[in-house]
Amino acid sequence: MRILIVEDEKRLALSLARGLTAEGYAVDVVHDGREGLHRATDGAYDLVVLDIMLPGLNGYRVCAALRAAGHDVPILMLTAKDGEYDEAEGLDTGADDYLTKPFSYVVLVARVKALLRRRAHHAPPVHVLGDLKVDTAARRVFLDKAGDEEEVVLTAKEFAVLEHLVVRAGQVASKADILEHVWDFAYDGDPNIVEVYVSALRRKLRPGLIRTVRGAGYRLDAER
DSSP: OEEEEEOSOHHHHHHHHHHHHHTTOEEEEEOSHHHHHHHHHHSOOSEEEEESSOSSSOHHHHHHHHHHTTOOOOEEEEESOOSHHHHHHHHHTTOSEEEESSOOHHHHHHHHHHHHHHHHTTSOSEEEETTEEEETTTTEEEEEETTEEEEEOOOHHHHHHHHHHHTTTTSEEOHHHHHHHHSOTTOOSOTTHHHHHHHHHHHHSOTTTEEEETTTEEEEOOOO
16 A cells, blocks of 8 residues: 655654554655645555645645546645634545644554545455455455465565555566555665565465566466
8 A cells, every 4th residue: 555645844754654664555755735746646546644734735725636636545634723624624625534733643543544444445355366365454365275264474565565466466567566556656775675575475375376477577366
């Protein structure tokens, strides 16, 4: 899952990004309303954490522009303001939830997870492909071995790579595509990290489950 944080308080933005990354999300951060609108319009994000008081464009205008363009990405608004009018204005522009600063990080994570669960209801939370079952809501993986279903324990990044392949089962996902969706926009490390995680998944699941398509990427196949 990819999250975009649009917040001009750089220390707060960095703190939120670190925390959400530790939760297993890929997080991008921008500090300007116009850049946030551009990135949210062009990027495939699962959720936007949007401050209201921003340079360039304020959060109300960013939210309204996204909704007017038909984008239904969940938006959690952050603001130092408090009061029913401010909250109502944020929700009227199309925000899904509202959080007033200062806030508890635990509360923010709970709101983020609730919005992502709500979004997940529009897509099948459990994917069954042959003897593999992936529950994207509970973030659990099961493999049927000789009629006995066993849970496979994955790290957050292993699960994220598998989830990206599962929802595109039968299609090729390039290494760059996996990097973009599982890591984040700012990742500048070795792109071969994808191979490391695919190899780990093959060891934990089944060697032939994830196939390498030479020169193109990876494809998850399920034996029926």
